[in-house]
Amino acid sequence: MVQKHFTIKNAQGFHMRPATNFATAMAAHPCTVTIKFNGRDVNAKSPMFIMAACIKVGSEIDVVCDGEGENEALAAAAAMIESGFGE
Amino acid sequence: MFKGTPVSDGIGIGKILLLEEASLSYTPHSVSDPKAEVERFRRAIDALTDQTKRDAASLRQTAGEKEALIMEGHISLINDPALKGETENLIMGGQCAEAAYESMCDMFIGIFSSMEDEMMRQRAADVRDIKSGLLRILLGVKEVRVSDAPKGTVILTRELTPSVTAGIKKGNIVGIITETGGKTSHSAILARALEIPAVLSVPNAVSIFKNGQPVIVDGSTGIVIPDPTFDELNEYTEKRAHFIKEREELNRFRGLKTVGADGAEYELVCNIGKPDDAAKVIEFDGEGVGLFRTEFLFMDRSAVPSEDEQFAAYQKAALILKGKPLIIRTLDIGGDKEIPYMGLEKEDNPFMGFRAVRYCLKNKELFRKQLRAMIRASAFGDIRIMFPLITCVEELREGKAMIEDIKKELTILGIPFNKDLKVGIMVETAAAAMIADVLAKECDFFSIGTNDLTGYTMSCDRGNANVAYLYSALQPAVLRMIERTIRCGREAGIPVGMCGEAAADPRLIPLLISFGLTEFSVSAPSVLRVRKCISKWSKAEADKAAEKAMRLTTKKEVEEYLAGLA
Numbered sequence: 016m017v018q019k020h021f022t023i024k025n026a027q028g029f030h031m032r033p034a035t036n037f038a039t040a041m042a043a044h045p046c047t048v049t050i051k052f053n054g055r056d057v058n059a060k061s062p063m064f065i066m067a068a069c070i071k072v073g074s075e076i077d078v079v080c081d082g083e084g085e086n087e088a089l090a091a092a093a094a095m096i097e098s099g100f101g102e
Numbered sequence: 103m104f105k106g107t108p109v110s111d112g113i114g115i116g117k118i119l120l121l122e123e124a125s126l127s128y129t130p131h132s133v134s135d136p137k138a139e140v141e142r143f144r145r146a147i148d149a150l151t152d153q154t155k156r157d158a159a160s161l162r163q164t165a166g167e168k169e170a171l172i173m174e175g176h177i178s179l180i181n182d183p184a185l186k187g188e189t190e191n192l193i194m195g196g197q198c199a200e201a202a203y204e205s206m207c208d209m210f211i212g213i214f215s216s217m218e219d220e221m222m223r224q225r226a227a228d229v230r231d232i233k234s235g236l237l238r239i240l241l242g243v244k245e246v247r248v249s250d251a252p253k254g255t256v257i258l259t260r261e262l263t264p265s266v267t268a269g270i271k272k273g274n275i276v277g278i279i280t281e282t283g284g285k286t287s288h289s290a291i292l293a294r295a296l297e298i299p300a301v302l303s304v305p306n307a308v309s310i311f312k313n314g315q316p317v318i319v320d321g322s323t324g325i326v327i328p329d330p331t332f333d334e335l336n337e338y339t340e341k342r343a344h345f346i347k348e349r350e351e352l353n354r355f356r357g358l359k360t361v362g363a364d365g366a367e368y369e370l371v372c373n374i375g376k377p378d379d380a381a382k383v384i385e386f387d388g389e390g391v392g393l394f395r396t397e398f399l400f401m402d403r404s405a406v407p408s409e410d411e412q413f414a415a416y417q418k419a420a421l422i423l424k425g426k427p428l429i430i431r432t433l434d435i436g437g438d439k440e441i442p443y444m445g446l447e448k449e450d451n452p453f454m455g456f457r458a459v460r461y462c463l464k465n466k467e468l469f470r471k472q473l474r475a476m477i478r479a480s481a482f483g484d485i486r487i488m489f490p491l492i493t494c495v496e497e498l499r500e501g502k503a504m505i506e507d508i509k510k511e512l513t514i515l516g517i518p519f520n521k522d523l524k525v526g527i528m529v530e531t532a533a534a535a536m537i538a539d540v541l542a543k544e545c546d547f548f549s550i551g552t553n554d555l556t557g558y559t560m561s562c563d564r565g566n567a568n569v570a571y572l573y574s575a576l577q578p579a580v581l582r583m584i585e586r587t588i589r590c591g592r593e594a595g596i597p598v599g600m601c602g603e604a605a606a607d608p609r610l611i612p613l614l615i616s617f618g619l620t621e622f623s624v625s626a627p628s629v630l631r632v633r634k635c636i637s638k639w640s641k642a643e644a645d646k647a648a649e650k651a652m653r654l655t656t657k658k659e660v661e662e663y664l665a666g667l668a
Contacts (some may be wrong), residue, residue, distance in 0.1 A: 025421070026417075026418050026421030026422050027418075027422075030219075030221055031221075035175050035178035035179070038182070042183060058184045062175075062178050062179060062182055063184060063185050063229075064182075064184050066214070066222065066225055067213045067214070069219075069222065072418060073414060073417070
């Protein structure tokens, strides 16, 4: 299991496009990917659950990857979040 | 005549096509073969995915890439692994596909509808849309396709869903009327992208208007006229022709700098009231924000918003503007507003009373929170701070001293902010205009608030019908205030902007150019019109007009003279 802490940088937080792009990217990895936010576990392969978590600019989150290809999945997640989803 | 919220400019004249929501009712039942039911559900998901892909492709043709991407977002939602998985779990537990999917979707609709962020609340409409799409397929209900509508159709529907919009053929649909939705709703954005006149939130429209009824839709004023008379038809046909011509001319100014006929450059920015409005500034091609009113943060709540909450709002606007200027005005509130937690008493004369910067300087804890939030947010964009209702230099000094204290504290704590943060004032009182020479030496910019400056200078309340005739920025007294303020700012070498309605008045623009105004702050939809107006004037021509106008002695003479030039 690997884990990393992030602060959300882009203005709109996890709104529609970042959430769907992120979930689609995570779905390509065989391991489970979970966003820990506000004491809750959010399925990071689900755009609906990501948006419902209401993660905004400035929110502190942890991304946890567990299983096959976990390191690759975490690296991909980090690249997307740290670039502010290219916004 | 009916009225709703105008969201997409222009005039539409045509016949109503009522898009009634087909009944999607069913009797929930338990299934004996859950595996077969899961298969039925998966087939429906595949069918909806295909249909949505086709809709996205057609939207790409009519409304453009950005809108198509939103539709493609629906495909991701439809195929959300968790949503599908949870629905299938419910089906395996014995529920029918319709009930299982509906309960999952309703859960998300509930979550999204209760969110603070308007953009997120829009997601509830997306989920409603995919829910009806899937139920329609499961129940075999045929959808009314807007794509079959003939030329001259005005769509009438409760809510304009993206899938309905996807079927719109631009040449055939001339207007849109809905019962729900506001200026920033997705329906509104789509209508603007398609350049179709739209009036949203017309109460009970679906039950009042009839299929096939002739109607006029005025997307600029929000007026809807069913069964128009011959005269009304003539009037609006003329208005429509005028509007189309003007729109074509204005679109040529999109993406250009704001320059006069002699090549002099001006800043053309916008007035906003909420962080989300910053997106509208970008949509309408504004060059930044000249006035961000912060009152919205303090209204309709029971306690002062926290520093962090305010910080998030200012930061959000700054991030959306991506380095474009963002002038934030500190709280401008007084006894005319009911905000129980602020302890504002009813006053006989609230506009001359305990308000704006006067109130803030006496309630330092509240003011400090707001200033600290703004200064922290300045690390994320070109934020500038502006004090309203300044009447003497002490107020400016006291406010600036508070800002300096906060900056020292943030430096010690290692919290980032813009060290060159500019601090300016609204010139909106006669007192500030008269001592503009003094004030200009102690602040970084002026912004003339013509609405209050006119009211205070003419000593008249424009809401009072008996004296409203006095209220005009073209009164010689007000013009002298404006001229003096700009001249004092120019002499001190600071930029002077204007954020009142007068900044967008084509009659006043040549005078402002002549006086030396550097920044025009207007409502977002006025940007292109003002850019075009400025482009007609060189400084030399504007000087001639100003010289003549300033020698006239009555409001009427000034109005007539300037109207002849505009």
